[in-house]
Amino acid sequence: MPRAGIQAAQPALCFIPPDYTRWLYRLCRGLLPLLLRYRGLVRFEASGTDRLARLFAEAQSGRSRLLIAFRHPSTTDPLVMAQLLWREVPRAARRDGLRLKPPVHSQFLYDRGIPLWAGEAAGWMLSKLGGIPIQRGKLDRLALKTARHLFADGPFPLAIAPEGATNNHGELLSPLEPGLAQMAFWCCEDLAAAGRQERVLIVPIGLQYLSISHDWGPIDRLLGRMEALLGGLPDAVVSAPAAPADSPQALEHRYERLIALSERLLSLLETFYQRSDGAAPGPAVEDPASTDFLERLARLRERALAEAEAHFQLSARGTVSERCRRIEQAGWACIYRKDLEELSPVERSLADWSAREADIRMGHMRLVEHFSTVSGSYVAEKPSIDRYGEVLMILWRAITWIRGCGEEPPAALGPWRVRMAVGEPLDVGVRCEGYRLDRRGAVERLTADLRERLEAAIG
Known part of the structure; x- marks a missing residue:
């Protein structure tokens, strides 16, 4: 992370x-x-x-x-x-x-x-x-x-x-x-x-x-960059068909690439949260193949939030947004403190340790924020360049955040x-x-x- x-x-x-x-x-x-x-x-x-x-x-x-x-x-x-x-x-x-x-x-x-x-x-x-x-x-x-x-x-x-x-x-x-x-x-x-x-x-x-623009090129290039970063995708999915970018064959293949990319990222995160060392109480991740994508995504959000809430001793109540905000405030309370001038040197060192841990635990909440608006059917309902771009940018920001690359710029999708x-x-x-x-x-x-x-x- x-x-x-x-x-x-x-x-x-x-x-x-x-x-x-x-x-x-x-x-x-x-x-x-x-x-x-x-x-x-x-x-x-x-x-x-x-x-x-x-x-x-x-x-x-x-x-x-x-x-x-x-x-x-x-x-x-x-x-x-x-x-x-x-x-x-x-x-x-x-x-x-x-x-x-x-x-x-x-x-x-x-x-x-x-x-x-x-x-x-x-x-x-x-x-x-x-x-x-x-x-x-x-x-x-x-x-x-x-x-x-x-x-x-x-x-x-x-x-x-x-x-x-x-x-x-x-x-x-x-x-x-x-x-x-x-x-x-x-x-x-x-x-x-x-x-x-x-x-x-x-x-x-x-x-x-x-x-x-009506050019699908930037969309396809961004898909390619993320496929390379995630790895493990079948060649049949990654390889582009020899057809015009806006043909029915190309449109169908592009959607298959988006689904495969999303599934791959979700699987990697599910594997990450299945680790045995230091896992917080939360719902177990079942066999991904037997579960609907949105159910898996909801379970992943729940697992990540449980990780942070367990650290800050918060109850899991309210909407996802409300839970994220409570985690953020609990983390800020550990990081931004009014009593720093009153602490002894050892107490200050422990406060620094607590702040670093709070920042790391808040990372689980930040991950949930990246996926908080993913609906699963947004592109399928209307496979336009705009909707592809919006969903791909959500995935791109999540991937670059996980890699610790900040706001690494993607392929330009404008003007x-x-x-x-x-x-x-x-x-x-x-x-x-x-x-x-x-x-x-x-x-x-x-x-x-x-x-x-x-x-x-x-x-």
């Missing part, structure tokens, strides 16, 4: 307060076209931007508060959201004769873990753009309090990805977390307590990345066109009476309605 990235205990994670700075916004706005081209994004198709421009005008006039709920299929989404708000919405406003006060911007929630792998400079930049860091998997009271205050009283709308993390699928929506709906109801309460009459609106934003769709907003105020009578039920219903709007935006 990957080498431990943490070699010693670290000081406790501090909250990075949002500190929007106009000059950095201007700099990032000027660099945005270069950043987009660097990520292979060359064409942007936006629908509903006139609606979003009107909503911004309404918010700027003090008649509403906006909560932007955007899909999160990729780590490139922040750049695409910047394109939407900084360029597409002002362009739509000018087209419709609306006068928006610059900047057209939003504050946003982001995972506190981003500066840990992207570096302190990333945390500084996110703060200066108005970002609010939140620790997932725990009740981060300071982050929630800050976000709640800025949603009701801040200068900009608030943007949140309700899926909670990237799911790497352009046409598949992950379960939505209830926090966004709860934040909207809190804003209604805060406005009512202050005697204010603004509407509270949730604006769904669909994002999709679609390949411009991409981006489809941005602004959905019909949800008025939260009309639901407040229901919220007062049944808070949990109101949050669940609002979350379900938001899911329908987001699915419509990518449909």
Whole structure:
């Protein structure tokens, strides 16, 4: 498995307060076209931007508060959201004769873990753009309090990805977390307590990345690279047929290669978790040939999570995402500590040992995260270049992570066109009476309605 990235205990994670700075916004706005081209994004198709421009005008006039709920299929989404708000919405406003006060911007929630792998400079930049860091998997009271205050009283709308993390699928929506709906109801309460009459609106934003090229070559080359890394695949599967890349024969063989590659990776991981030394309590791996692929994948996820949960003495309750977040927080508690200055030299050495072990055990959770969105039928339902690319990138990231190679670049699958769709907003105020009578039920219903709007935006 990957080498431990943490070699010693670290000081406790501090909250990075949002500190929007106009000059950095201007700099990032000027660099945005270069950043987009660097990520292979060359064409942007936006629908509903006139609606979003009107909503911004309404918010700027003090008649509403906006909560932007955007899909999160990729780590490139922040750049695409910047394109939407900084360029597409002002362009739509000018087209419709609306006068928006610059900047057209939003504050946003982001995972506190981003500066840990992207570096302190990333945390500084996110703060200066108005970002609010939140620790997932725990009740981060300071982050929630800050976000709640800025949603009701801040200068900009608030943007949140309700899926909670990237799911790497352009046409598949992950379960939505209830926090966004709860934040909207809190804003209604805060406005009512202050005697204010603004509407509270949730604006769904669909994002999709679609390949411009119709060339299957990059897909086939990426398949070949992963087949070489995994080994053990039959020659009949690996060898390409002498037929055009888009012929029925080639399409069938390509799918066979994808299935064989996935089965091979799954078998290697099953073998890894069958080791006898130091195995944590968990479900045994049965004969793979007698079990459905998705059942095997679910068992593997359970086995990996059990390994981490046993180390941190956590119970196996909740969804896979909830369990991953609890493991992450337990690991962070061992790594990022408030008491380092109070420890004796021997205690500090033991704390370093504990931090290294926590980082290694968290690796089992990271492995589960890589496969958390694999459905098994996504490509079979629609064997397009885009869906092949999405699934292959999930497998590629998992393989390079297991090898400890970080973000080793795969074969380029772009360039991409981006489809941005602004959905019909949800008025939260009309639901407040229901919220007062049944808070949990109101949050669940609002979350379900938001899911329908987001699915419509990518449909």
